[in-house]
Amino acid sequence: MAELSAVRQELRSRNLSSSFGELQSPQRDEQKLAVPFCGGIRGGLRPGKKITIMGVVSADPDSFDISLTCGCADVALDMCVRFEEREILRNACVSDQWGDEERSIPYFPFIAEQPFRVEIHCEHPRFLVLVDGHQLFDFYHRVMPLNAIDTIQISGSLTITKLN
Template sequence: MAELRAREEARSGTPDKKLNTSGPIPMFVSPSKDEHQQLAVPFCGSIKGGMRPGKKITITGIVEPEPDSFDISLTCGCDDVALELSAKFEDKQLMRNAHVGGSWGEEETAIPFFPFIPDQPFRIEIHCEHQSFRVIVDGQPIFDFYHRVKSLLTIDTIQINGSLTITKLN
């Protein structure tokens, strides 16, 4: 638990902020089974057992009424970033990238449509497949992001920041 808090402090700059849960989240490490708190943003939590083909992360939330942007990152501890997803509302862009071996790769931006609306709920599913992450928003496939991290099991942390409220994470 102390290691998880230290990792969260390093990422968020907020000392001694506990991981928050709104109930049992079997895929993520929670502070304790007795604590029932809302998921606060910025959020940083552990992905139990890392990622692997067939595993799915679901994020349900609400976009703030006057959003700027939000980011969702799947990382290998405090090192590589396997997937960074950035929603930019002004440009209606959904950018994604990876940071492997000390450098960022080529940013990807192509999407069929921008799926997020201010002050509206959303559901993001990140499916880990053999070759890529498939991202689905509100039931609509948005993009595939081909794996740049070699070992999927090392992807053990999720971070969420920005103009949104998280209502459920599993």
């Protein structure tokens, strides 16, 4: 989790923030989807809203992170994909306190140099996360209100090809 804090600090120092959904030209797409990525979620999250991340895993991946945050404060969902351990860690940080980490997954869906599609569905009690159309895990909300969750951060061993 300290790695995530370091990435956030670097993003702030380099002023790499954007608001996805406003991409206007191919040149801007490439610039805005560079990793590490930090972008705004217009209007924040609400039940029924979905975030889709399409990308390609790097050739020799170590890990990558996808985080949904309240600006640079609380972390509503930190999803850390670790290749060596073949695990996906999930957690939340509320008022500078990390909660209990969740690890259980039915399978490990990511493969080096292969494309993937992650869908994060915001439902009333939880996030429902699918990879390539298959449910991977649920993560029950620890941060409220949901519309305060207004930022997505992505870093690590991947290339982002599309973000909706």
